[in-house]
Amino acid sequence: MYKVLTLNQISLKGLDRLPRDSYEIASEFSSPDAVLLRSHKLKPEDIPASVLGIGRAGAGYNNIPVDYCTEQGIPVFNTPGANANAVKELIVSALTLGSRGILEGIEYVSTLSDMTDGPEMSKLLEKEKKRFKGNELAGKTLGVIGLGAIGSMVADTALSLGMNVAGYDPALSVDAAWRLSSDIKKVDNIASLVSRSDYITLHLPVLDATRNMVNSDLLSNLKEGAILLNFAREEIVDTSAVVTALESGKLAKYIADFPSPELIGVRGAVLTPHIGASTDEAEENCAVMAANQLKDFLENGNIKNSVNFPPLNLERTPGCESVRLSISNRNVPKILGNILSILADENINVVDMLNKSRDEIAYNLIDVDTAPPESVLKQMAEIEGVVNVRLIG
Ligand SMILES: NC(=O)c1ccc[n+]([C@@H]2O[C@H](COP(=O)([O-])OP(=O)(O)OC[C@H]3O[C@@H](n4cnc5c(N)ncnc54)[C@H](O)[C@@H]3O)[C@@H](O)[C@H]2O)c1
Numbered sequence: 001m002y003k004v005l006t007l008n009q010i011s012l013k014g015l016d017r018l019p020r021d022s023y024e025i026a027s028e029f030s031s032p033d034a035v036l037l038r039s040h041k042l043k044p045e046d047i048p049a050s051v052l053g054i055g056r057a058g059a060g061y062n063n064i065p066v067d068y069c070t071e072q073g074i075p076v077f078n079t080p081g082a083n084a085n086a087v088k089e090l091i092v093s094a095l096t097l098g099s100r101g102i103l104e105g106i107e108y109v110s111t112l113s114d115m116t117d118g119p120e121m122s123k124l125l126e127k128e129k130k131r132f133k134g135n136e137l138a139g140k141t142l143g144v145i146g147l148g149a150i151g152s153m154v155a156d157t158a159l160s161l162g163m164n165v166a167g168y169d170p171a172l173s174v175d176a177a178w179r180l181s182s183d184i185k186k187v188d189n190i191a192s193l194v195s196r197s198d199y200i201t202l203h204l205p206v207l208d209a210t211r212n213m214v215n216s217d218l219l220s221n222l223k224e225g226a227i228l229l230n231f232a233r234e235e236i237v238d239t240s241a242v243v244t245a246l247e248s249g250k251l252a253k254y255i256a257d258f259p260s261p262e263l264i265g266v267r268g269a270v271l272t273p274h275i276g277a278s279t280d281e282a283e284e285n286c287a288v289m290a291a292n293q294l295k296d297f298l299e300n301g302n303i304k305n306s307v308n309f310p311p312l313n314l315e316r317t318p319g320c321e322s323v324r325l326s327i328s329n330r331n332v333p334k335i336l337g338n339i340l341s342i343l344a345d346e347n348i349n350v351v352d353m354l355n356k357s358r359d360e361i362a363y364n365l366i367d368v369d370t371a372p373p374e375s376v377l378k379q380m381a382e383i384e385g386v387v388n389v390r391l392i393g
């Protein structure tokens, strides 16, 4: 029986992927085999030694101590693209909140609750509406920073709205590059992208390299009256620099999913409570993907969409009574050789195997014809550089 600890509300559609005859799921366990979470801030000391894998039902994983997990041989999985459509749709709304006097108009109308005369109200509204006039998005330039799952969808939608789109992404993967429309102007200098954009939207992860990336230096390149959208992460933006830019009028609006005390009440700050991925569909997609990936890892050792381990998939050999070993080790020479010679000394035959590495970690799946006894597993675990050994069955 596998025990899965949930640290946030995870959509039932996802949890249903974990059959209850072999999975126990609860929000409290002393020795869970796996953790499923969303935005819960996980600290190293909160990860029990029993944990084999962590599934993040979502894209961003800055709430998980990934380096610590790598040291412990724990793969962390996320769900790339599973909530991209939800964020894209909210960006459409953010763009029009930026371009038109929608919020201001709604606020004004809400002040008219004392009026009882309909025709008089219509007359007043027709007179006042010029105060809420805006501009059209068509013909304006949107600068997209980060052209992955969300950024590429936002870029396509903006093109279909008649906007010009420029994109900046120095870390773009080959797969993501294939998805991009040739109508997106690729810019390799972020200051140049900012200086040409009427709207700028952030769709990149928070990493050491991107923390506070949008700072006073970068904002000094803004077009007068530009609008900044942040549905990526609070930490990418230096909030005090944004407040200064709003107060000076250089930045007309900051529309963001990450409210902070400094921003509340600042003119031009339009804030939502981290609801970018809060749709039934996105929550289900993320939960299903996270649960499937965790299940395949727990039951077969396979790794898909891990943010710290190499991707690896070893099919079970049909008709073969083999058992599987999953072994993580530091990415240094000789370890695999030592593991294989322990198996050979025990007369245990390797039926199939795969070995891959990513940065400082290496991961192996080894199918053998006989289940190695506890003493052999212990011998392997004691090889210098081996992080963990698991007999999957
Ligand atoms: N508001 C929400 O609820 C919500 C929902 C989903 C995702 N997000 C955030 O959005 C981020 C992006 O999500 P995604 O699904 O598009 O991820 P993704 O991994 O598909 O795309 C991220 C892109 O950012 C690029 N990137 C990395 N470093 C960069 C840099 N220095 N400058 C420019 N681009 C850079 C990457 O190359 C990649 O193409 C997530 O990491 C998460 O923080 C927020």
Ligand SMILES: O=C(O)CC[C@@H](O)C(=O)O
Residues within 6 Å of the ligand: 038, 039, 057, 058, 059, 060, 061, 083, 276, 277, 278
């Ligand atoms: O789980 C959520 O509600 C938010 C997820 C979102 O921030 C993400 O990074 O995918």
